[in-house]
Amino acid sequence: MSDLNVMTPEESAATKAAVMNQVPGPEIQGQSPLHHADLESLAQKGPKTGGVHLRELKLLGHLTLRCNAENAEQLAAVERVLGVALPLQPLTSAENGAYSIRWMSPDEWLILVPGMETFDIETKFRDEMPGHYSLVNSSGGSTVLELSGANVLEVLKKSTPVDLHPKAFPVGKVVSTLFAKSGAVIRRSGEQRYELVIRRSFADYIWLWLQDASREYGLVIEA
Amino acid sequence: MLHIYCPHCAEYREEEEFHCAGQAHIARPLDPEACSDQEWGEYLFFRKNPRGLHHELWVHAAGCRKFFNMTRDTQTYEIKEVYKIGEQPSVVAE
Numbered sequence: 110m111s112d113l114n115v116m117t118p119e120e121s122a123a124t125k126a127a128v129m130n131q132v133p134g135p136e137i138q139g140q141s142p143l144h145h146a147d148l149e150s151l152a153q154k155g156p157k158t159g160g161v162h163l164r165e166l167k168l169l170g171h172l173t174l175r176c177n178a179e180n181a182e183q184l185a186a187v188e189r190v191l192g193v194a195l196p197l198q199p200l201t202s203a204e205n206g207a208y209s210i211r212w213m214s215p216d217e218w219l220i221l222v223p224g225m226e227t228f229d230i231e232t233k234f235r236d237e238m239p240g241h242y243s244l245v246n247s248s249g250g251s252t253v254l255e256l257s258g259a260n261v262l263e264v265l266k267k268s269t270p271v272d273l274h275p276k277a278f279p280v281g282k283v284v285s286t287l288f289a290k291s292g293a294v295i296r297r298s299g300e301q302r303y304e305l306v307i308r309r310s311f312a313d314y315i316w317l318w319l320q321d322a323s324r325e326y327g328l329v330i331e332a
Numbered sequence: 333m334l335h336i337y338c339p340h341c342a343e344y345r346e347e348e349e350f351h352c353a354g355q356a357h358i359a360r361p362l363d364p365e366a367c368s369d370q371e372w373g374e375y376l377f378f379r380k381n382p383r384g385l386h387h388e389l390w391v392h393a394a395g396c397r398k399f400f401n402m403t404r405d406t407q408t409y410e411i412k413e414v415y416k417i418g419e420q421p422s423v424v425a426e
């Protein structure tokens with residue numbers, strides 16, 4: 110535990126809830142669930158061209174927000190903290206720079222922020238949000254894989270039962286679904302780019318799966 | 333394979349994303365202490381098993397993780413309608 114985890118009395122009174130900075134101090138190295146795969150080395154040594162590109166968006170802050178979509182005060186508070194409104198339409202997302210919000214269910218959103226900003230944003234939420242809500246820092250429980258390239262759709266089609274046709278899955282759409290018999294939150298972040306939020310404990314399995322599923326198209330690791 | 337419309341996600345998804353959680357509209361007795369053993373046992377354990385229309389509780393387990401109700405024909409597997417918790421079915425057996 111570093112000193113970052115200790116709040117002053119003023120800080121803890123203002124937040125009205127137990128908030129802990131989960132980012133360790135400089136004496137501890139943060140490791141993503143795919144640390145052992147050493148994607149940096151693979152990116153340097155591996156092929157530079159191929160149909161599928163894989164990059165881990167590691168050590169981001171993952172905040173699960175549950176609140177009332179009909180409470181205008183809560184919606185306004187979210188906008189004050191993140192500078193962007195909660196996406197209220199099912200299966201949509203919103204972003205403001207490095208912040209992105211994924212619709213997860215009618216009263217639940219997944220907010221991704223840069224890892225080092227997580228504690229600040231969490232604290233701001235505690236100051237701003239009125240009423241009954243829940244905000245949980247689930248950063249340690251998952252990681253994000255970004256898949257892109259000319260054959261990304263083929264790899265996804267092997268892995269998930271959702272309809273990925275561009276008409277049914279426009280840029281910005283989010284689905285929670287099955288992915289290779291595990292689960293993933295899939296968001297289309299560009300014409301040929303998708304982000305997968307996956308569970309920490311399944312990260313290695315999905316990494317192995319993706320290597321296999323993309324072998325015929327050529328897999329390029331980016332770091 | 334059923335193709336199921338989730339009323340919360342507002343789109344069709346494959347059956348493998350869902351779990352059936354049994355019969356819908358089972359009301360918990362308001363005063364359990366006042367129940368006879370038979371009443372409590374029937375509430376806990378006894379379920380309908382109709383041939384034909386059945387109202388079921390489903391959960392979008394791999395998706396939004398919300399529960400909803402479904403009216404389904406157990407003989408043809410045809411899904412008649414889905415509706416949210418707290419709502420009543422519009423398709424009912426005669």
Ligand SMILES: [Zn+2]
Binds near residue numbers: 339396397
């Ligand atoms: Zn759903």
